[in-house]
Amino acid sequence: MTSENPANDDLRQRQKDARAEIDKLDANSTHSEPERKAFFNTVYQMAEGDAVRVPWADLQAKEKLLDWLKGHNGSGLTALDVACGLGDNAEAMAAAGYQTTGFDVAEDAIPWAKKRFPESPVSYVHADLFKLPSSWYGSFDLVHECYTLQALSPQLLPKTTEAIASLVKPGGTLLVYTRIAPETLQQSGPPWPLNKAQAEAFSNHGFELIAEDQFTIERPDRRIPHGFYEWKKNI
Numbered sequence: 001m002t003s004e005n006p007a008n009d010d011l012r013q014r015q016k017d018a019r020a021e022i023d024k025l026d027a028n029s030t031h032s033e034p035e036r037k038a039f040f041n042t043v044y045q046m047a048e049g050d051a052v053r054v055p056w057a058d059l060q061a062k063e064k065l066l067d068w069l070k071g072h073n074g075s076g077l078t079a080l081d082v083a084c085g086l087g088d089n090a091e092a093m094a095a096a097g098y099q100t101t102g103f104d105v106a107e108d109a110i111p112w113a114k115k116r117f118p119e120s121p122v123s124y125v126h127a128d129l130f131k132l133p134s135s136w137y138g139s140f141d142l143v144h145e146c147y148t149l150q151a152l153s154p155q156l157l158p159k160t161t162e163a164i165a166s167l168v169k170p171g172g173t174l175l176v177y178t179r180i181a182p183e184t185l186q187q188s189g190p191p192w193p194l195n196k197a198q199a200e201a202f203s204n205h206g207f208e209l210i211a212e213d214q215f216t217i218e219r220p221d222r223r224i225p226h227g228f229y230e231w232k233k234n235i
């Protein structure tokens with residue numbers, strides 16, 4: 001199946017080619033925490049400013065986030081975009097009125113995001129999810145993560161989930177955008193789509209599930225199941 005916009009198909013093909021090149025980078029990796037960090041650093045470095053060579057970079061905010069933000073004005077509230085990459089989702093949160101911070105462990109992603117949005121009110125920070133400033137814990141009204149949980153290996157997932165959960169203020173909101181997979185799927189990432197138990201693990205960290213939207217993204221050669229989750233942290 002092709003999309004209605006041939007330019008999108010061309011972009012997808014170029015992203016696919018880049019993905020094949022990138023897959024070779026970590027072909028023999030055990031996907032440990034340091035290896036994942038090195039992998040992401042290398043992807044942004046190798047791209048040399050060409051976003052097509054960053055396969056997850058759509059250069060636009062996710063529609064699900066934009067739709068959610070339409071009903072949630074952020075005036076007077078803080079937001080954090082976890083692993084913000086090139087910044088599009090963080091920009092959307094700032095445009096909705098949130099005082100927004102975006103951080104990423106990849107050194108080259110942060111100056112790239114700043115260069116793309118020179119007038120941005122977003123505070124872009126080079127930081128590691130597992131070593132964040134202590135003042136960030138429990139301090140954001142809205143925390144958003146897109147494709148981070150699935151980008152770190154299943155053995156890192158409990159730690160990743162806990163780290164993301166810890167950033168939300170009591171009473172605050174967490175939004176998660178991720179690929180999902182049936183329980184029975186043999187996981188052979190990266191990426192590692194989340195199964196039901198993994199996607200719902202925030203309920204073990206004091207969160208209540210407010211909304212769950214399962215949907216499929218269509219690509220010319222495949223259909224990719226996704227989930228968009230809204231969680232509220234208990235007070």
Ligand SMILES: C[S@@+](CC[C@H](N)C(=O)[O-])C[C@H]1O[C@@H](n2cnc3c(N)ncnc32)[C@H](O)[C@@H]1O
Nearest residue numbers: 040056083084085104105106128129146147151
């Ligand atoms: C698949 S990309 C998604 C990027 C962005 N959220 C988006 O949707 O375009 C995963 C991102 O996680 C970042 N990342 C990986 N490990 C991280 C860590 N420990 N701390 C912060 N960012 C990390 C990578 O550098 C990369 O930008």
